[in-house]
Amino acid sequence: MIVVADTSPLNYLVQVKVAHLLPSLYGRILIPPEVLSELQSIDAPEDVRGWAQLVPSWLEVEPPVFIDESLGLDRGEAAAIALAQQIQADRLLIDERNGREVAAALGLEVFGTLAVLKDAAIAGFLDLRTTLDEL
Numbered sequence: 282m283i284v285v286a287d288t289s290p291l292n293y294l295v296q297v298k299v300a301h302l303l304p305s306l307y308g309r310i311l312i313p314p315e316v317l318s319e320l321q322s323i324d325a326p327e328d329v330r331g332w333a334q335l336v337p338s339w340l341e342v343e344p345p346v347f348i349d350e351s352l353g354l355d356r357g358e359a360a361a362i363a364l365a366q367q368i369q370a371d372r373l374l375i376d377e378r379n380g381r382e383v384a385a386a387l388g389l390e391v392f393g394t395l396a397v398l399k400d401a402a403i404a405g406f407l408d409l410r411t412t413l414d415e416l
Contacts, residue, residue: 282308285365287375288319288357290394295320295332297415302401304339311341311368313360315348343368352383365389 284307291312294300303310319325320333336342345363352359358380365373366387373384376393384391398416402409 282371283311283368284309284372284374285311285313285361285368285370286316287312287361287373287377287380288316289376290374290397291316291320292325292329293376293394293416294397295329296326297412299398299401299407299412300332301337301339302406303397305406306397306400306404307372309341310339311343311364311370313357313364314342314344315357315360317342319357354380354383358383362387362389 284303291300294303317333317336320329325333343364345360345367348359348363350359352362354362358375358377361373361375362380362384365384366389371390373389373391374393374397375381375384375391381391398407398409398412401407
């Protein structure tokens with residue numbers, strides 16, 4: 282499976298220390314450079330910035346060829362959608378409602394942080410209640 286991730290889900294997954302489960306759950310994980318920049322931003326939580334400074338080997342950073350600025354989304358969301366379309370990703374990991382609606386309207390299969398946590402719990406990687414409390 283190929284998954285493209287937006288900033289918010291990665292942010293949350295890093296904070297509850299389960300981001301490393303993504304490749305075990307879904308296979309290939311990609312983000313556009315715009316998402317990496319948001320994760321490294323001074324506005325990001327310190328633990329997220331630190332994680333993003335040393336990008337794990339399983340996380341691929343690939344730029345989309347074209348980003349549709351007319352979608353009315355922030356740069357990271359628009360870039361994630363563009364990359365998911367470009368590589369024909371199986372899923373787009375995105376939490377923001379507007380981004381999810383736009384992506385779904387474009388034919389992308391979307392899922393969010395809570396779906397990842399549920400999948401990880403089903404796979405036996407974590408206790409859902411404990412992780413939700415941490416989140």
